[in-house]
Amino acid sequence: MHQILRALAVSTIMLGVLANSQPAAAVSDEVSESVSKLTEIGVDPANLTAFCRIIRELGAANEAEDETKVEAEAAKMVEFLKGLGPKFARAWELGEELDPESEDGQALEEAFGTLEEKCEE
Numbered sequence: 001m002h003q004i005l006r007a008l009a010v011s012t013i014m015l016g017v018l019a020n021s022q023p024a025a026a027v028s029d030e031v032s033e034s035v036s037k038l039t040e041i042g043v044d045p046a047n048l049t050a051f052c053r054i055i056r057e058l059g060a061a062n063e064a065e066d067e068t069k070v071e072a073e074a075a076k077m078v079e080f081l082k083g084l085g086p087k088f089a090r091a092w093e094l095g096e097e098l099d100p101e102s103e104d105g106q107a108l109e110e111a112f113g114t115l116e117e118k119c120e121e
Contacts, residue, residue: 031094037088040088051077
């Protein structure tokens with residue numbers, strides 16, 4: 001759970017900096033596929049709206065330091081992504097598993113940051 005919050009915080013900070021959703025050349029196939037799935041969310045208006053709503057609530061819960069609400073919103077995100085398919089849900093899981101300093105972690109954080117940036121438009 002703490003990795004989700006850290007990834008969310010890093011993504012939020014990087015929001016204004018990140019503009020490219022393409023993974024680095026050396027990322028794993030699994031991360032590359034996850035980046036592709038996140039890009040798909042960003043081009044579907046209904047899915048983007050749902051993603052943005054949940055990510056805003058998750059951010060608000062994190063800022064309020066309401067761990068119960070954070071866990072509830074994280075669960076909503078997992079269910080939303082599972083509803084889109086297992087490869088979408090896997091992208092979220094990877095965000096929890098990967099070292100944010102690794103090439104894979106940076107590529108995935110960049111993709112999440114780019115998707116979150118679309119929430120601001």
